[in-house]
Amino acid sequence: MAVDPHKHCPICGTPIPLDELVCSPDCQKVWDARLSQTKRSRLILYVVIAIFLIIWAVMTFMK
Incomplete structure (x- = not known):
């Protein structure tokens, strides 16, 4: 009753092979x-x- 290794499609959730x-x-x-x-x-x-950051630097260094 083991399930074959698989993963699920990230879009619809359908089981798909690992590759x-x-x-x-x-x-x-x-x-x-x-x-x-x-x-x-x-x-x-x-x-x-x-x-x-550019605006911050200009405001800081142009005081």
Whole structure:
């Protein structure tokens, strides 16, 4: 009554083999879109932090 080793698709939860990332091309599209959005969000965060630090440095050293 043992279950074969497997993992679940991070998009829909369907059981998949250990060597696969997602279960279907549709889930792959969703996965790629999420990955792209995550990268974009991180880039925006880094840019906002850099702008804040530049403004802070200018305000601190220009007194």
